[in-house]
Amino acid sequence: MNILTEKQRTEKAEKIADTALQLFQTRSFGSITMSQIAAKSGVGKGTLFNYFETKENIFMRLLLSGYQDYFENLIQDFQKLPSQVSVEEFSNFMINQTQYLIRDKSVLVRLNALRAPVLEGRANMDQTLAGRQVLYETSQRLGQVISEHVTFISKSEASHLFIVQSAIISGLMNMMGLDEFDHEQLSPKFTDFKINLETDAIQTLKFYLTGFFASKKQ
């Protein structure tokens, strides 16, 4: 066990990160401890630090690789589409993606909210920037692919669109739960404060896309 292959090393790091992700589904960053991650991963506490310098690095990696995977999948999905895609078809695609992000990848969006205020303060800068660089390139490739399929949208605009998409979901997420307190439902009150995340996000994105394409057509 003395010398691990690169693959073995990567797999163990992933196991640790995955465990952290699972914990993050139901708990906040602050309430997750390294001990819990170690116990649930089935590795020793010290081992964590052989793979990640700090707790923040674990979550920064989750954020970067999560978006990396998401963007890669988007590229794949897009390449399956016919060479030309109408504005309407593209909008539907984005709406489906939004639904998917909310239903299956909401942690990604929650991780995003941690990045600047929590993670960057103690994450390894070089590592983070290297990951971000790769992500940026992927995002550029994604933008490229989209711009090739959809008239009226440039590479830059496409790339930026996904930032806006995440922003909308993240923002609405922040505003959710005003009809609850600490996850306890309150007696029916505050109805106009209530956010239906999926409905509101899709509507907001739809309006955004409509507005965006309208502005391009002029």
Add this chain to the structure above:
Amino acid sequence: MNILTEKQRTEKAEKIADTALQLFQTRSFGSITMSQIAAKSGVGKGTLFNYFETKENIFMRLLLSGYQDYFENLIQDFQKLPSQVSVEEFSNFMINQTQYLIRDKSVLVRLNALRAPVLEGRANMDQTLAGRQVLYETSQRLGQVISEHVTFISKSEASHLFIVQSAIISGLMNMMGLDEFDHEQLSPKFTDFKINLETDAIQTLKFYLTGFFASKKQ
């Protein structure tokens, strides 16, 4: 000093809360300590706890009273407008407000992001709900006023609009700084990741409003 009037008590509580707010302009919730707030307020550490049960209560109060003030001002501003306001005029109003929120009240939006994951866990529930109740009523009054001035928008829709507005700003804020690391500007890179908060928020809101009114007119 023996017995404080309600006003004096409120003023001191506000002084403490204001200090916390100032610290929050440049630091994160987690890195602000009660000792710092005490020292910077010029009061003893114990005094803090005479005014606020917990650290979280301080910030919950800032959040609630911040939005309370914001909504109250909006009502005032709106009442100065002519009895009928066109959709375009209303949109401009909202855009100005967005700019104002970003430029002068961005902490409010950042506080919002703390609410569910951080504050509610340890804030006094009754106090919070009382504050939220008042805020809700104000938001309803605001919605009422708007619906009276603007055709095509109901009280509920107007009230909900401000939630969306905050969501957009908050979400974009979360996505900002991808061209920085821990507030250090990086050499020009990641340009398509860059969020220009004001521009992007206004554009997104504009699109939202356009889409919203278009959907109403049908």
Add this chain to the structure above:
Amino acid sequence: MNILTEKQRTEKAEKIADTALQLFQTRSFGSITMSQIAAKSGVGKGTLFNYFETKENIFMRLLLSGYQDYFENLIQDFQKLPSQVSVEEFSNFMINQTQYLIRDKSVLVRLNALRAPVLEGRANMDQTLAGRQVLYETSQRLGQVISEHVTFISKSEASHLFIVQSAIISGLMNMMGLDEFDHEQLSPKFTDFKINLETDAIQTLKFYLTGFFASKKQ
């Protein structure tokens, strides 16, 4: 209200002390706060300190005056008895007293257990010793009265007997509740650990008195 008569002053001090005593019936010294005493007494927190230098002084006073009253009453009771009292009658008297102490004055015994380890560290020494002096004299008078009524017991022995009586009750009290945990009854277990305070105290005292008088008669 500027100048209080000695009587008024004493009455207020007693009101405060009484409140503390009431709280002590159901709570421990450590969990009683000066704020609670003030609130329940209906006086200001600062007023407490006009009457008692420290929290410990309040309880020391309760201890001293409690025993003072108890001894005074004993003297009165004794003086009502016929001039000669048999050993058996005296024993019955002591047993009744034990029962009374347990049923109605158990706080007194609990206070006793606080004296050395808790109170003396921060109680006013002069005041305490003055009180103890008075108590001592009363105890001597009590001893005197008893020795006059009961053959076979000297003043010193009688005086000492009450110390032993309190010791027995206090000690058994300390050993109570081994069939409970933090006042929660446990499922029937530990039966031989169980102390029945009244029964055990009376039996122990009875044995003590029997032994004592037997040793004197030899």
Add this chain to the structure above:
Amino acid sequence: MNILTEKQRTEKAEKIADTALQLFQTRSFGSITMSQIAAKSGVGKGTLFNYFETKENIFMRLLLSGYQDYFENLIQDFQKLPSQVSVEEFSNFMINQTQYLIRDKSVLVRLNALRAPVLEGRANMDQTLAGRQVLYETSQRLGQVISEHVTFISKSEASHLFIVQSAIISGLMNMMGLDEFDHEQLSPKFTDFKINLETDAIQTLKFYLTGFFASKKQ
């Protein structure tokens, strides 16, 4: 240092507990701090909490293991005695034990006085009850052994006798020091208040045993 054997773990826990015990010889529970225990044990403050959940748990353990050892030793001592022991021999044995408890194990008795009012509020209940269970069984075994050696005393009575023994010592201890103040000897005064712990405890126990056996013989 990587993984400690059960024995090593126990030893370190004992080292910490021993340190607490030493401090408790001369200071009160309330005035002993975790920092002091850590410093005097030569371990870090955090280490304390790896071994004991709370400060109260340390002292609860001292209490339980102290009595456990005491009872075990008593069983051993008793098994060395001839198969039949006269009432007088047994009484002498108990008196010697009382002397030993007072001279060498008085902290044990002082710890007992902390149990209900102080320790149980914050000690781990399951741990405590497990320890108490073991102690109870030991006490039963001790009772058994005694009842086998001494006619006139049942297992239950023997077991209960040790509770009474501790109660007598503990109670007298509470009443001690009335000729002192905060451990400072006062000029010769209050002589009849003076408890000579050893003499008084032995005498009280002797009377108790005499009374007890007399009641059995009838």
Add this chain to the structure above:
DNA sequence: GATGAATGAGGATTCATTCAT
């Protein structure tokens, strides 16, 4: 004399991280 606002020393406890094995 009465009051309660202000105080701050002091305490228990948490947890990311280190490092000897």
Add this chain to the structure above:
DNA sequence: AATGAATGAATCCTCATTCAT
């Protein structure tokens, strides 16, 4: 490489006491 025991800085909070009014 893996481990988990050890660590101690850091944090929130309590509450007896002081003192200006």
